Amino acid sequence: xxxxxxxxxxxxxxxxDVCVVGERPTDLARGIVTLPPYLCVEILSPEDSMAEALxxxxxxxxxxxxxxxxxxxxxxxxxxxxxxxAMDVGNGIFSTERFSLDLSGVEF
Numbered sequence: 001x002x003x004x005x006x007x008x009x010x011x012x013x014x015x016x017d018v019c020v021v022g023e024r025p026t027d028l029a030r031g032i033v034t035l036p037p038y039l040c041v042e043i044l045s046p047e048d049s050m051a052e053a054l055x056x057x058x059x060x061x062x063x064x065x066x067x068x069x070x071x072x073x074x075x076x077x078x079x080x081x082x083x084x085x086a087m088d089v090g091n092g093i094f095s096t097e098r099f100s101l102d103l104s105g106v107e108f
Contacts, residue, residue: 006033006040008063014056016040036064039096043071044078057081067096076103 001021006014013032018041021033040060042053050070057068061083068081069089076092092104 001033004033005031006037006060006063008059012059014040014059016056016060017043036060036066038065038098039067039069040065041069041071043073053079057086069094069101071103076106 001019003015003017004019004021006016006019008014016037018039019033019037020039021035021037037060040056042048042056044053053070057070057079058081060068061081066082069078070081071078071094077088077090078094080087080089080094080096082096092102092106094101094103
């Protein structure tokens with residue numbers, strides 16, 4: 001789901017660029033995902049900083065999201081975060097245990 005509001009805390013909402021959910025949102029009337037998505041993807045824009053991206057990734061993980069991808073569209077590199085750690089991606093291939101996305105050769 002692109003740009004879907006996710007309620008990460010009672011007082012906090014985030015809007016990842018893309019999120020993959022395993023179940024339907026629990027608050028359909030307001031269009032808010034209130035259960036942790038399987039994956040949240042943040043695509044960096046020129047005004048984003050890595051510190052902000054890391055803050056978002058940690059918030060998603062603390063909420064219960066299993067995977068967070070932070071993608072730099074300029075270099076097609078980034079980071080993959082999960083509860084057990086983080087990994088730099090330099091080859092354009094972002095993966096979870098369920099699927100992969102190959103961005104090598106893609107132009108944004």
